[in-house]
Amino acid sequence: xxxxxxxxxxxxxxxxxxxxxxxxxxxxxxxxxxxxxxxxxxxxxxxxxxxxxxxxxxxxxxxxxxxxxxxxxxxxxxxxxxxxxxxxxxxxxxxxxxxxxxxxxxxxxxxxxxxxxxxxxxxxxxxxxxxxxxxxxxxxxxxxxxxxxxxxxxxxxxxxxxxxxxxxxxxxxxxxxxxxxxxxxxxxxxxxxxxxxxxxxxxxxxxxxxxxxxxxxxxxxxxxxxxxxxxxxxxxxxxxxxxxxxxxxxxxxxxxxxxxxxxxxxxxxxxxxxxxxxxxxxxxxxxxxxxxxxxxxxxxxxxxxxxxxxxxxxxxxxxxxxxxxxxxxxxxxxxxxxxxxxxxxxxxxxxxxxxx
Amino acid sequence: xxxxxxxxxxxxxxxxxxxxxxxxxxxxxxxxxxxxxxxxxxxxxxxxxxxxxxxxxxxxxxxxxxxxxxxxxxxxxxxxxxxxxxxxxxxxxxxxxxxxxxxxxxxxxxxxxxxxxxxxxxxxxxxxxxxxxxxxxxxxxxxxxxxxxxxxxxxxxxxxxxxxxxxxxxxxxxxxxxxxxxxxxxxxxxxxxxxxxxxxxxxxxxxxxxxxxxxxxxxxxxxxxxxxxxxxxxxxxxxxxxxxxxxxxxxxxxxxxxxxxxxxxxxxxxxxxxxxxxxxxxxxxxxxxxxxxxxxxxxxxxxxxxxxxxxxx
Numbered sequence: 148x149x150x151x152x153x154x155x156x157x158x159x160x161x162x163x164x165x166x167x168x169x170x171x172x173x174x175x176x177x178x179x180x181x182x183x184x185x186x187x188x189x190x191x192x193x194x195x196x197x198x199x200x201x202x203x204x205x206x207x208x209x210x211x212x213x214x215x216x217x218x219x220x221x222x223x224x225x226x227x228x229x230x231x232x233x234x235x236x237x238x239x240x241x242x243x244x245x246x247x248x249x250x251x252x253x254x255x256x257x258x259x260x261x262x263x264x265x266x267x268x269x270x271x272x273x274x275x276x277x278x279x280x281x282x283x284x285x286x287x288x289x290x291x292x293x294x295x296x297x298x299x300x301x302x303x304x305x306x307x308x309x310x311x312x313x314x315x316x317x318x319x320x321x322x323x324x325x326x327x328x329x330x331x332x333x334x335x336x337x338x339x340x341x342x343x344x345x346x347x348x349x350x351x352x353x354x355x356x357x358x359x360x361x362x363x364x365x366x367x368x369x370x371x372x373x374x375x376x377x378x379x380x381x382x383x384x385x386x387x388x389x390x391x392x393x394x395x396x397x398x399x400x401x402x403x404x405x406x407x408x409x410x411x412x413x414x415x416x417x418x419x420x421x422x423x424x425x426x427x428x429x430x431x432x433x434x435x436x437x438x439x440x441x442x443x444x445x446x447x448x449x450x451x452x453x454x455x456x457x458x459x460x461x462x463x464x465x466x467x468x469x470x471x472x473x474x475x476x477x478x479x480x481x482x483x484x485x486x487x488x489x490x491x492x493x494x495x496x497x498x499x500x501x502x503x
Numbered sequence: 504x505x506x507x508x509x510x511x512x513x514x515x516x517x518x519x520x521x522x523x524x525x526x527x528x529x530x531x532x533x534x535x536x537x538x539x540x541x542x543x544x545x546x547x548x549x550x551x552x553x554x555x556x557x558x559x560x561x562x563x564x565x566x567x568x569x570x571x572x573x574x575x576x577x578x579x580x581x582x583x584x585x586x587x588x589x590x591x592x593x594x595x596x597x598x599x600x601x602x603x604x605x606x607x608x609x610x611x612x613x614x615x616x617x618x619x620x621x622x623x624x625x626x627x628x629x630x631x632x633x634x635x636x637x638x639x640x641x642x643x644x645x646x647x648x649x650x651x652x653x654x655x656x657x658x659x660x661x662x663x664x665x666x667x668x669x670x671x672x673x674x675x676x677x678x679x680x681x682x683x684x685x686x687x688x689x690x691x692x693x694x695x696x697x698x699x700x701x702x703x704x705x706x707x708x709x710x711x712x713x714x715x716x717x718x719x720x721x722x723x724x725x726x727x728x729x730x731x732x733x734x735x736x737x738x739x740x741x742x743x744x745x746x747x748x749x750x751x752x753x754x755x756x757x758x759x760x761x762x763x764x765x766x767x768x769x770x771x772x773x774x775x776x777x778x779x780x781x782x783x784x785x786x787x788x789x790x791x792x793x794x795x796x797x798x799x800x801x802x803x804x805x806x807x808x809x810x811x812x813x814x815x816x
Contacts, residue, residue: 231589233536289794290803292534292589293738296731297783308776424593431590464608469601476594477576484584 151489161486168482172475179470183463190457194468197456198449204456206339210410212448214239214402216347218426219433219440220354221398225277227358227435228371228391234280234295235399235423237302238273240416242400243407244306245272247325247414250332250407251314258331265332265404273400274393276302281392285385299423306416314414325414334409343405348441350398355437367391399423432479450475507756508643509625512651515755517542517717517726519654520709521733522740522747523661524570527702529737530665531695532678534808536592537577538706539730540599545570545707546714547603547610550721554613559622563711570707571700573599578699582692585810600724610721623648623716650716654748657705661744674698678804681811691811706730732782739786742803754782 177187198208218235225232246265249256256264276298283289309325316326334341358364370377370387377384406418429447433439454468521538528535549566556562577595580586625648631638644655665671676684677694685691713725736754740746760778793802 233589233593283791283794287791287794289790292808293735294787294790297735297787300728300731300735300783301780304776304780308774311776312774424596427593428590428597431587464605466601466604466608469597470605471601473594473598473601476597477580480580480586480591480594481584483586487585 151491153487153489164482164485165479167485168478169475171482172478175478176471176474179474180467183467185461185463190461190463193457193460194453195449197460198452204452208445208448208452209340209344211451212444213343213347213409214406214422215426215429215444215447216441217343217350217402217405218399218422219430219444220350220437221273221277221395221402222423222426222430223433223435223437223440224354224358224367224391224398225395226371226430228367228388230281230284230371230388230392230395231292232277232280232295232392232395233292233424233427234277234298234396235402235426236419236421237295237299237423238276238396238399239403239406239419239423240299240302240306241276242269242273242397242403243414243418244302244309244403245269245400246404246407247314247328250328251326261332262334262408265408266401269400269404270397271400273403274397277392277396277399278389281389285388303416306414310415327413328408332408333412334405341405341409343409346401346405350401351437351441354398358437363387363390428476447472505639505643507759509646510759511756512643512647512752513717513755514758515751515753516651516654517709517712517729518733518736518751518754519658519748520705520712521730522736522751523657523744524702524705524709525733525737526661526742526744526747527674527698527705528574529742529804529807530674530678531698532681532804532806532809532811533577533581533695533699534588534592535574535577535595535699535702536589536734537573537595537599538592538733539726539728540596541570541573541703541706542710542713542726542730543599543603543724544573544710545704546710546725547606547721548707549711550610550613550615550714551606553615553619553715554610557616557619559619559715562619562715563708566707566711567704568707570703570705570710572703574700574703574706577703578696581810582695582699585812588808588810596730603725604723607721607723613721615715615719619715620719623650623719648716650712653708657708658744658748665744675804678806681806681809685811685813691813706733709733735783735786738803739782739789741789757782 173191177191180187180190197204199205218239221238222232222235245268249261249265249268253264277295279298280289280291280294283294284291311323314325315323318326334343336342337345358367366377366382366387369380369382370384370391374384377387402422403418406422407414411417425447429440429443433443450468450472454471455465457463457468458465521542524541525535525538545566548569549562552565553559553562573595576598577591580591581588625646627646628642631642631645634641663671665675673684673689674694676687677689677691681691684694709729710726713729714721718725732754736747736750740750757778760775
């Protein structure tokens with residue numbers, strides 16, 4: 148057996164490989180479902196109808212999609228630069244923290260301006276949380292994967308501290324919770340879906356344009372491809388790294404604002420609930436393309452929403468959906484290999500005969 | 504103070520196993536973010552077998568096998584199919600968390616029989632209390648259960664393996680410079696597989712300590728982030744198995760100090776949440792100082808996280 152790099156697989160081949168991966172995932176998961184004693188076809192149909200079957204269900208699927216899309220865009224700009232930002236969780240929490248401060252503790256802002264200000268400070272707070280590792284990476288080459296991961300825990304402890312300490316709602320006795328946002332700090336709704344959905348679509352278009360059509364976006368790709376090329380072209384690499392991470396963390400911060408002001412109506416640990424990590428996967432599976440982030444996030448939202456539906460419809464524990472998610476991920480990841488490489492099976496391959 | 508130190512050591516024991524597990528992955532050049540997932544797989548499998556067989560040896564074996572099975576998926580994807588390590592590790596954590604929650608549904612509320620638990624009772628050496636100064640210190644380490652003793656054994660064997668055997672030297676070569684290791688005739692693929700699986704087995708043991716001894720019953724997400732902490736502590740303890748033990752001890756202490764500090768009436772009060780930030784801040788500082796100094800002694804294996812394909816060189 149011999150593995151050969153595929154020189155630019157054709158679009159047809161790529162689509163075929165991905166289709167095979169999806170089918171493999173469905174089959175493997177189906178075996179797991181049979182093993183649990185259920186009919187896989189019935190489970191799959193229920194998942195789809197649970198996510199798309201009615202107006203209300205479709206709406207909750209879209210709501211589930213919003214944080215995935217925006218966080219993925221944030222992760223995408225960092226990954227484009229080969230900056231492995233796995234600190235989305237922390238950046239989301241810090242964005243939500245700053246927005247909560249505005250919503251609950253700043254009273255002099257005129258009410259109609261409160262939400263715009265929340266978005267701005269949320270962007271900045273998430274951005275600063277992304278800036279810290281970027282600064283040390285740019286100046287000293289410090290490892291960003293670990294640092295962004297560490298900053299997640301610090302943000303988590305910080306939010307827990309606020310929840311049990313200074314920001315604890317005194318009106319709730321014996322239950323540590325931060326107060327709910329006032330009405331003027333909650334996101335308005337359009338067709339029953341908060342405006343975070345529209346914001347996510349706008350951001351997809353913006354990031355696509357930014358990366359494809361602007362000089363700054365181009366610089367990110369160049370630094371990601373080769374730092375020495377970027378230096379040779381006279382780019383200020385430190386500045387590119389720092390600005391990109393401000394944008395990356397800032398987008399995650401916006402997710403935090405939307406989840407706090409649109410879904411949870413307050414600051415809790417649920418604001419992030421793993422989106423920072425799931426987004427790493429959706430971004431990777433989208434092949435670092437903003438429009439495809441939308442598609443992948445939608446599929447993931449169906450999986451999440453359908454998973455919680457089969458729990459109530461078929462009494463299959465929701466954890467089963469996580470297992471399915473894991474299996475689908477493994478198959479999707481594995482299929483990357485066949486996009487990039489060809490496997491040849493021949494008894495007399497040329498290389499080994501040359502060596503002999 | 505002595506009871507506190509004893510408890511700190513107990514609380515650090517799952518971390519010791521997990522740090523060593525993560526360390527073997529990283530020594531082989533793989534940054535595995537699936538530690539949490541493998542710990543959970545080990546925890547649930549160990550608990551299930553303990554309930555069924557009531558045999559401690561079988562329970563530990565099951566924990567190791569399931570930790571290693573999780574690692575096998577990761578190794579197949581990252582080493583053979585060359586997928587992105589971070590993404591694959593995250594997928595493994597999602598998978599392990601989901602499977603353990605699903606499996607654990609039927610274990611909820613079960614308790615381990617007395618005949619099982621008595622195997623993990625702390626040993627006691629009454630004569631130690633008669634030795635001044637040294638006695639109490641020794642009692643912290645010696646008056647522990649056999650699972651903690653197993654962690655000493657694993658730490659010492661790891662130290663010998665890494666620094667005093669040819670296999671350990673080869674392993675470090677794979678992590679430091681994969682291409683050079685390959686050129687010198689070391690089977691990179693074999694070394695990666697063996698040590699990723701070994702790491703998974705150790706993570707499984709770490710998880711099993713939680714479900715079999717520390718808690719001891721099944722609860723969702725029983726590891727509560729210890730797998731992630733272990734990934735941080737590998738760096739904090741600079742890929743050294745002996746330091747890993749002390750790092751786990753220190754963090755085990757920090758983990759329980761929050762409860763203690765409220766009962767101590769200290770003149771200055773430090774909030775427990777800030778205390779809990781300390782290990783992470785320390786890890787960040789270690790990374791920054793290391794990269795400023797460009798020192799090599801406390802730095803990660805050079806080829807950590809870099810995929811290696813011989814054909815692409």
